[in-house]
Amino acid sequence: MKRNTWQREAVRGALDANDGFVSAQALHSALHSTGSPIGLATVYRALADLAVTGDADSLQSPEGESLYRACSTNDHHHHLICRNCGLTVEIEADAVETWAKDVAAQNGFTQAAHVVDVFGLCAACTAQAAASAR
Amino acid sequence: MKRNTWQREAVRGALDANDGFVSAQALHSALHSTGSPIGLATVYRALADLAVTGDADSLQSPEGESLYRACSTNDHHHHLICRNCGLTVEIEADAVETWAKDVAAQNGFTQAAHVVDVFGLCAACTAQAAASAR
DNA sequence: GCCTTGCTGATAATGATTGTCAAAACCATT
DNA sequence: AATGGTTTTGACAATCATTATCAGCAAGGC
Numbered sequence: 257m258k259r260n261t262w263q264r265e266a267v268r269g270a271l272d273a274n275d276g277f278v279s280a281q282a283l284h285s286a287l288h289s290t291g292s293p294i295g296l297a298t299v300y301r302a303l304a305d306l307a308v309t310g311d312a313d314s315l316q317s318p319e320g321e322s323l324y325r326a327c328s329t330n331d332h333h334h335h336l337i338c339r340n341c342g343l344t345v346e347i348e349a350d351a352v353e354t355w356a357k358d359v360a361a362q363n364g365f366t367q368a369a370h371v372v373d374v375f376g377l378c379a380a381c382t383a384q385a386a387a388s389a390r
Numbered sequence: 391m392k393r394n395t396w397q398r399e400a401v402r403g404a405l406d407a408n409d410g411f412v413s414a415q416a417l418h419s420a421l422h423s424t425g426s427p428i429g430l431a432t433v434y435r436a437l438a439d440l441a442v443t444g445d446a447d448s449l450q451s452p453e454g455e456s457l458y459r460a461c462s463t464n465d466h467h468h469h470l471i472c473r474n475c476g477l478t479v480e481i482e483a484d485a486v487e488t489w490a491k492d493v494a495a496q497n498g499f500t501q502a503a504h505v506v507d508v509f510g511l512c513a514a515c516t517a518q519a520a521a522s523a524r
Numbered sequence: 525g526c527c528t529t530g531c532t533g534a535t536a537a538t539g540a541t542t543g544t545c546a547a548a549a550c551c552a553t554t
Numbered sequence: 555a556a557t558g559g560t561t562t563t564g565a566c567a568a569t570c571a572t573t574a575t576c577a578g579c580a581a582g583g584c
Contacts, residue, residue: 259550259561295564300541316450336497345497351489356508363470363479364513371452373505374490379498393530393581429533434572455571
């Protein structure tokens with residue numbers, strides 16, 4: 257049976273407190289800095305569990321780290337992520353869903369999963385970048 | 391100045407000989423098994439170079455490895471990848487291109503890049519899986 | 525052929541993630 | 555509240571992919 261431990265709550269809480277995607281490492285140090293003595297391995301396990309139960313989303317950053325995020329819905333959806341500040345917008349993509357399924361079917365593929373994420377600079381970071389470039 | 395070494399040729403050749411995405415590690419052992427004494431570090435360097443010059447495409451597998459592939463065109467395109475045998479089909483996705491750009495613009499994002507890849511089981515591997523499940 | 529300088533490769537280093545296992549915590553039951 | 559069977563935890567070691575190091579080699583211009 258799944259048990260309810262304060263560590264799991266702490267991880268979920270730390271995820272909720274964050275607007276964007278966070279690495280497991282960052283989450284661990286964030287928890288430590290609040291005085292929590294939680295172990296690194298536990299953070300990884302909790303994140304893996306949350307991802308499985310659908311309470312969190314995970315994706316690979318372009319640098320190869322695994323990033324996690326608490327998502328507001330359990331529905332399948334995608335993300336628009338600011339590569340500078342990590343701000344994340346959840347986006348609906350019915351068109352992409354059906355497109356992915358069609359493309360897979362046309363080529364004889366089954367069990368199609370897809371990775372669809374858009375990275376960019378959010379409005380604030382765009383302005384900042386323009387200012388600092390000057 | 392960039393020099394022309396047989397090692398670089400070997401890596402490019404090994405990439406060309408392969409239909410799908412390969413990890414750097416796999417490429418290195420493939421080369422070794424053909425008797426080439428090429429070093430692992432060199433494979434990584436050659437792949438990084440090829441990716442920069444646009445002679446190869448790279449992406450992150452869901453497991454977090456970096457995969458490489460020699461692509462037939464320099465145009466921007468996406469991939470349909472068999473997660474079992476690595477077979478890769480290049481797919482055009484104008485619809486997705488414009489969708490990604492629109493979504494980014496609607497949310498004030500600039501410099502939008504996107505990661506769009508479809509993983510599945512190709513026809514052959516689907517049949518195999520069905521057979522072995524029996 | 526010689527020389528300069530970039531390239532190679534064995535190995536160490538790094539950094540993220542996962543495995544190990546005894547001790548502690550959880551929860552249903554008494 | 556005490557007990558007991560299991561799960562979870564956490565410190566640490568192990569693993570895996572990748573990158574840095576650095577002395578020796580080789581490519582290309584002369």
